[in-house]
Amino acid sequence: MHFVIMGCGRVGSSLAVTVEQRGHSVAVIDQNADAFRRLGPTFAGRRVTGVGFDHDTLVEAGIHEAGAFAAVSSGDNSNILAARVAREKFDVDNVVARIYDPGRAEIYERLGIPTIATVRWTADQVLRRLVPQGALSEFRDPSGRVVLVETIVHEGWTGRPLSALEAAAGVRVAYVTRLGQGIVPTRGMAFQDGDVVHVVVADERLGQATALLAAAPEGDS
Incomplete structure (x- = not known):
C-alpha cells in the first residue's frame, strides 16, 4: 500500500x-x-x-x-x-x-x-500512570463522551452475573480479563474473584459508575 x-x-x-x-x-x-x-x-x-x-x-x-x-x-x-x-x-x-x-x-x-x-489521549495516558487504583481509561471516543475503562469491582459482586453489574452501574461490560486471558462476556457469565473488568460508560457517569462497582452491592452487610 x-x-x-x-x-x-x-x-x-x-x-x-x-x-x-x-x-x-x-x-x-x-x-x-x-x-x-x-x-x-x-x-x-x-x-x-x-x-x-x-x-x-x-x-x-x-x-x-x-x-x-x-x-x-x-x-x-x-x-x-x-x-x-x-x-x-x-x-x-x-x-x-x-x-x-x-x-x-x-x-x-x-x-x-x-x-x-492528542491532548485528551495524552491526559488519559498520564492519568493511568498517576492513579494506581480506580478506573484506568483504555480508550476514549473522539468526542470524549464515551470511555472504555478498566475498573475495580468489589469482592461482594463475586458470583453475581455481569448483567447485574451492568444494571446497577449503568455500564456495558466490554470484556473481562481472567487469569491473564481476555474473555468476551457470554449470557449469564458471573463475576469471579480476581477478574479484571473492562466497561464502556458515558463519561458523565464514569465517577458514579466506578464508585458503585468499587462498593459492595446493595443489601450486602
Whole structure:
C-alpha cells in the first residue's frame, strides 16, 4: 500500500519510518525541507516540500495511488483541510487527522474524518500512570463522551452475573480479563474473584459508575 503523510515532525517521521519498515511505500509532505532530516539517511520514500492540502503537492506525493493518508502536522486547521481533500477529492479510503483541540474532534467525526485528539489521549495516558487504583481509561471516543475503562469491582459482586453489574452501574461490560486471558462476556457469565473488568460508560457517569462497582452491592452487610 502507498501511504501519504502530511507533517514530518516527531509523529510524522516516526510513522513514515515504521510504515516503510513494514514494506509499504511512503511519501512525506512538509513545508520545511529541513524537517526531512528526521527521517534518517536510510529512508527511501518520497520527500515532498509543499502544503499538504495543495493539489499539485498531493499529486507529486502520489495521492492517486494512495491507500492511506495521515495529516499529522502541528496545525488543526491544516490537518482537517488536508484530510478532507484526500477523502473527498482524491477518494482515499483510509484517512486520519491529528487534532490538538478535543472540542473540535466531534465536529470532524461528523464530517467522516477519523481524528486522534492528542491532548485528551495524552491526559488519559498520564492519568493511568498517576492513579494506581480506580478506573484506568483504555480508550476514549473522539468526542470524549464515551470511555472504555478498566475498573475495580468489589469482592461482594463475586458470583453475581455481569448483567447485574451492568444494571446497577449503568455500564456495558466490554470484556473481562481472567487469569491473564481476555474473555468476551457470554449470557449469564458471573463475576469471579480476581477478574479484571473492562466497561464502556458515558463519561458523565464514569465517577458514579466506578464508585458503585468499587462498593459492595446493595443489601450486602
